[in-house]
Amino acid sequence: xxxxxxxxxxxxxxxxxxxxxxxxxxxxxxxxxxxxxxxxxxxxxxxxxxxxxxxxxxxxxxxxxxxxxxxxxxxxxxxxxxxxxxxxxxxxxxxxxxxxxxxxxxxxxxxxxxxxxxxxxxxxxxxxxxxxxxx
Amino acid sequence: xxxxxxxxxxxxxxxxxxxxxxxxxxxxxxxxxxxxxxxxxxxxxxxxxxxxxxxxxxxxxxxxxxxxxxxxxxxxxxxxxxxxxxxxxxxxxxxxxxx
Numbered sequence: 001x002x003x004x005x006x007x008x009x010x011x012x013x014x015x016x017x018x019x020x021x022x023x024x025x026x027x028x029x030x031x032x033x034x035x036x037x038x039x040x041x042x043x044x045x046x047x048x049x050x051x052x053x054x055x056x057x058x059x060x061x062x063x064x065x066x067x068x069x070x071x072x073x074x075x076x077x078x079x080x081x082x083x084x085x086x087x088x089x090x091x092x093x094x095x096x097x098x099x100x101x102x103x104x105x106x107x108x109x110x111x112x113x114x115x116x117x118x119x120x121x122x123x124x125x126x127x128x129x130x131x132x133x134x135x
Numbered sequence: 136x137x138x139x140x141x142x143x144x145x146x147x148x149x150x151x152x153x154x155x156x157x158x159x160x161x162x163x164x165x166x167x168x169x170x171x172x173x174x175x176x177x178x179x180x181x182x183x184x185x186x187x188x189x190x191x192x193x194x195x196x197x198x199x200x201x202x203x204x205x206x207x208x209x210x211x212x213x214x215x216x217x218x219x220x221x222x223x224x225x226x227x228x229x230x231x232x233x234x
Binding site: 035 | 157188193200
């Protein structure tokens with residue numbers, strides 16, 4: 001298990017992405033899967049950075065783990081307001097450009113591309129886990 | 136990092152993107168398009184050098200598509216397999232004209 005701790009600010013996204021990419025490259029992750037995971041990490045981290053602490057400063061912890069079956073487990077932990085992004089309604093992706101709303105796509109992309117996601121609020125912390133198999 | 140190269144010939148604008156279109160770089164592209172789309176009737180995004188796109192990037196493309204629906208047309212070309220996969224997952228293959 002590896003851990004990265006940063007201030008929950010959008011400008012720290014490159015640091016978080018670099019941490020994840022380094023781990024994925026070590027694991028020999030295929031490029032397509034790496035991009036899907038990168039997108040998921042960006043969406044979740046930006047969500048935390050934008051909303052968790054309601055404009056105040058706070059920490060985000062990112063845990064990375066990979067098991068012997070090459071299943072990756074990435075968990076985001078913050079002490080901000082309780083928020084379960086999995087409860088958000090999916091956007092209607094069948095609508096035309098003019099009908100589509102700008103926004104709401106991020107978490108939907110994550111749901112579609114990850115194998116599984118889990119949310120829990122425990123001990124005053126949001127914990128969101130992404131699970132994706134590299135094989 | 137995102138490099139934005141714009142080539143304009145009369146009412147045709149080609150925007151070539153290189154690098155990452157993400158939360159950090161999307162605002163730059165958005166502001167360049169806001170300033171640059173006036174009078175453009177044919178907009179082409181050349182994504183040959185685009186390595187990565189997140190929802191922040193998709194939002195800018197959707198917004199450009201909406202603008203171009205009113206004043207002309209828009210085409211996206213040379214997207215990599217990885218970027219095309221993102222377009223498919225999000226239903227953008229039906230919204231954008233992808234060549």
